[in-house]
Amino acid sequence: MLDYGKEADRYDASRGGEPRAEAAAAAVLGLLPRHTRTLLDVACGTGLVTRGLAGAGLRVTGVDAAHNMARMAAGRLPGGIVLGDSRQLPFPDASFDAVSAVWLLHLLSGAQEAATVVAECARVLRPGGVFVTTVDKAAAHDVGSDIDTVLAPRPVRPAVDRAQAVEAYAAARGLTPAGRAVFRGHGQGRTPRSTAEDLHRGWFTQIPLDGPLAARLATGLAELPDQDEPRPDPRFALMSLRRPLRELLGKPLGRPPVA
Numbered sequence: 622m623l624d625y626g627k628e629a630d631r632y633d634a635s636r637g638g639e640p641r642a643e644a645a646a647a648a649v650l651g652l653l654p655r656h657t658r659t660l661l662d663v664a665c666g667t668g669l670v671t672r673g674l675a676g677a678g679l680r681v682t683g684v685d686a687a688h689n690m691a692r693m694a695a696g697r698l699p700g701g702i703v704l705g706d707s708r709q710l711p712f713p714d715a716s717f718d719a720v721s722a723v724w725l726l727h728l729l730s731g732a733q734e735a736a737t738v739v740a741e742c743a744r745v746l747r748p749g750g751v752f753v754t755t756v757d758k759a760a761a762h763d764v765g766s767d768i769d770t771v772l773a774p775r776p777v778r779p780a781v782d783r784a785q786a787v788e789a790y791a792a793a794r795g796l797t798p799a800g801r802a803v804f805r806g807h808g809q810g811r812t813p814r815s816t817a818e819d820l821h822r823g824w825f826t827q828i829p830l831d832g833p834l835a836a837r838l839a840t841g842l843a844e845l846p847d848q849d850e851p852r853p854d855p856r857f858a859l860m861s862l863r864r865p866l867r868e869l870l871g872k873p874l875g876r877p878p879v880a
Contacts (some may be wrong), residue, residue: 637668640807644858646673648804649721652753652861663707664725668694674721675701678780680722682717684710707738715747724857726782727758735781736790743794746864751799752791753861756771756784761806766852769839776827776832784860796862803856810851817842 649670653660658680665671668692675681675698683698684705685691687746705711707725720742729735733791742752759780763769780786788798817839821830828835 627683641805642669642673644804644807645670645723646677648755648802648857648859649674649723650677652751652800652802652859653719653867654749654751657718659708659717660719660721661742661745661753663710663720663722663738664728665702666690666696666724668697668702670721670723671701672697679719682712688726708734708741710741710745713743714744716745718747718750719754720746720750722752722754723787724755724758726754726756726787726806727780729781732781732786732790735786736793739787739790740794743791743796743864746796748864749866751861751863752796753859754782754787756782756787756858756860758782758857761855761857762809762811764810764853764855766811767845768813768816768842768852771838771845772816772825774824775838778827784858787860788862791862795865798860799863800861802859802861804859806855808851808854810854812847812849813842814848815844833865 660674660679660681662671662674662681662683665685668683671681671683671694679703681698683691683694683702684707685694686704686706688704691702691704703711707722707875722738722742726735726738729738739752739754742754746752757780759777760783791797801861819825820828820835820839820842823830828838
């Protein structure tokens with residue numbers, strides 16, 4: 622996995638910047654109930670999306686485990702950013718009307734860790750509130766381009782953020798599906814050259830950098846035309862899941878064990 626503390630300084634410029642963040646924030650806001658007043662943005666990163674959520678008049682708190690990410694976010698939302706682990710959120714039960722997690726679950730190590738994070742988001746959510754998260758993140762980048770054809774032989778681990786799995790993690794904590802949305806990843810259309818750079822710096826975590834597959838993919842990318850011409854932008858999927866006003870018997874929402 623990439624070191625997101627080291628990635629902080631280049632993160633926004635390499636991932637669509639303000640237009641992508643604005644699209645993400647608008648999509649999240651569109652899934653929130655009208656009574657929403659407080660929101661926790663989990664794994665808030667540099668705070669671009671977090672600031673957009675706060676701009677809608679919500680009282681927003683961001684939390685991130687990477688110090689450099691949290692530092693940048695604090696500059697955008699002074700007083701609203703906390704350093705903390707999404708697997709053990711530093712907040713009491715039922716603290717927020719809504720919880721968002723944009724581009725987080727796909728980074729986790731497996732189903733157990735993802736279930737732990739979803740459980741924590743459910744724990745700090747007030748009855749009647751919603752948890753909004755991106756799902757199927759990796760699949761969004763496959764836009765059917767020539768780059769995707771070159772990358773087709775790469776090994777792909779089962780996605781921990783696939784929609785069906787996330788619904789199951791949430792159901793175990795009493796959350797039920799409440800809505801879906803999609804938004805455009807502005808400025809994230811891959812180019813052959815940028816994809817090769819991502820390959821060489823370990824973005825594709827299942828491909829050993831010194832192995833024959835990495836070399837074969839790099840050669841295939843280098844042979845594509847229009848090396849700096851972006852292919853279509855991805856379209857990311859959001860899912861919202863609601864905590865019921867009345868808790869179901871036998872479904873406690875207390876803190877789960879850390880994976």
